[in-house]
Amino acid sequence: MEHALDRLHQLAQQLRIDSIRSTTAAGSGHPTTCLSAADLMAVLLARYLRYDFSQPDHPNNDQLIFSKGHAAPLLYALYKAAGAISDRELMTLRELGSPLEGHPRPVLPWVKVATGSLGQGLPIGVGVALAGKYLERLPYKVWVLLGDSEMAEGSVWEAMELSGHYQLDNLIGILDMNRLGQRGPTMVGWNGEVYAARAQAFGWHTIQIDGHNLEEIDRAYAEAVEHQGSPTLIIARTLKGKGASMLEDKDGWHGKALPPEEAEKAVAELGGERHITVEVRKPESAQPAPRPAPSDSELPRYEVGKQIATRAAYGEALRALGDRRPEVVALDAEVSNSTYAYLFAEAHPNRYFEIWIAEQQMVAAAVGLQVRTWVPFASTFAAFMTRAYDFIRMAAISQANIRLCGSHAGVSIGEDGPSQMALEDLAMMRAVYGSTVLYPCDGNQTAQLVEQMAERSGIVYMRTTREKTPVLYPADMRFTIGGSAVLRSSDKDQVAVIAAGITVHEALKAYDELERDGINVRIIDAYSVKPIDTETLWQAAQQTGGRLVTVEDHWPEGGLGEAVLEALADRSRQGQLQLRVAKLGVGIMPGSGKPHELLDAAGISARHIVDAVRSLVE
Secondary structure: OOHHHHHHHHHHHHHHHHHHHHHHHHHHHHHHHHHHHHHHHHHHHHOOOOOOOOOOOOOOOOEEOOOOHHHHHHHHHHHOOOOOHHHHHHHHHOOOOOOOOOOOOOOOOOOOOOOOOOOOHHHHHHHHHHHHHHHHHHOEEEEEEEEOHHHHHHHHHHHHHHHHOOOOOEEEEEEEEEOOOOOOOOOOOOOOHHEEEEEEEHOOOEEEOOOOHHHHHHHHHHHHHHHOOOOOOEEOOOOOOOOOOOOOOOOOOOOOOOOOOHHHHHHHOOOOOOEEEEEEEOOOOOOOOOOOOOOOOOOOOOOOOOOEEEHHHHHHHHHHHHHOOOOOOEEEOOOHHHOOOOOHHOOOOHEEEEOOOOOOHHHHHHHHHHHHOOOEEEEEEEEHHHHHHHHHHHHOOOOOOOOEEEEEEEEHHOOHHHHEEEHHHHHHHOOOOOOOOOOOOOOOHHHHHHHHHHOOOOEEEEEOOOOOEEEOOOOOOOOOOOOOEEEOOOOOOOEEEOOHHHHHHHHHHHHHHHHHHHOEEEEOOOOEEOOOHHHHHHHHHOOOOOOEEEEOOOOOOHHHHHHHHHHHHHHHHHOOOOOEEEEEEOOOOOOEEEEOHHHHHHOOOOHHHHHHHHHHOO
């Protein structure tokens, strides 16, 4: 045993030294937070982690998530110790083009999610653990290294609560309680009892240890692996900068690399460079639980003229998609009777996860589920997606494939008032790297786009409407992401009206009034807001002399109108056509009222569209 402990000590020292060496070579980084967790990670790598580094997608691999992503140099030092990367590669930390970036990202095959925005690793780990326990029924563990500063993030406690509820005994949190944050002591300091009491209140099993005592660490991991019925939090009291006397438990060193002279002294104090390679234990060969057989269920079909809300069409299409594709799973934030995700939950209860009103956790769980190749659809009111925006932007950095549906968008929801009205969501979602943004106006269009969402890579967002609206398109009409639909047109069109969702119906009412007055207008349903159908828009602009009206149930900033202008800007700047655009969006702070009253008060009803068209024609 003494020899084994010495071997672990030597490995921990190597991890510390490699963290110092790489950050000093980079001239930046967070070595002190790496030093505090080195003993914890040495024991994990050498004795408990089950991982085949030659097969990073092995279904039985444990998952290791560094929620405190600024400790990335320690993670890369682990990869070197496992023989996955060379010392030369380790020393490319933070160089342009190196996959060893300042915070972990899936440019490395062993990193499945991006971390660095604190408070996200544990919530994502919950999603991975849900997949392992309830969908795949595989024995892998999800290990999450947490920093004590991030324990102030509300998302951590959303994760604590949900994982306790779902009794995720395959989830093990390792809290590196080193007391010092970026600018001084943390809120709780070394009071492990506080963290333990909070975690226990959410149903967690807790173990408090000295995070530099290798025997205590070993016993804690052994206990956590065997524990059943609840997740485990190991609360490890550590010293920030452990092992280097100039850094140890000293404030003011956060995020600072050691200068070369001090680095040499610290490396010498730690016993000099080592190049130990660990034989990491391979995972088990268990097979995942079989997925249900797909059925021939058809997408819903609606007769033209039938009144149906697109939120209801979303739910019915998702239920059918669940029949046809056993890899589809659904999540909702306790509004499934409004988003209509309850239809999926009733049909496929084993593939539905209720997240309750915890939107950050909902998006994080979706990210975790897609790590395991599931196809997650997550839904809530569109207004509340804003709570999870940091998770959505980080999901894009993770190269995650998730599908989000926001219902009850815009002033058209009516009496509930502005706190429930999403008026920013199109701008928010358009700004996400590589995102797709869809805003259907009728049931058949919605159903087809839901099916295509399942095939789409990246962050895919659908905006749905609360109000019932008439079906405009026959069930056999085809819609594609990146397309649009021209509902009314002629070779004498004077203005093109571009709308999406609820305002398509207002545009059609305006068309009827303008037609009676002898004014020809083209009505374009831009259901794919991103990517937008530039060719159809450009053709309409050319044929109407550049006269366009955009109308949306959204603030004027960042939504459909600006998507249209961006699409046409290059050609307009090239002098091919001078555009004259009336951009209609919600122009007031709305209150409560009937949907038709609010659409009119906001300046986006048929009456306002008619006025905008007339002003351009005149």
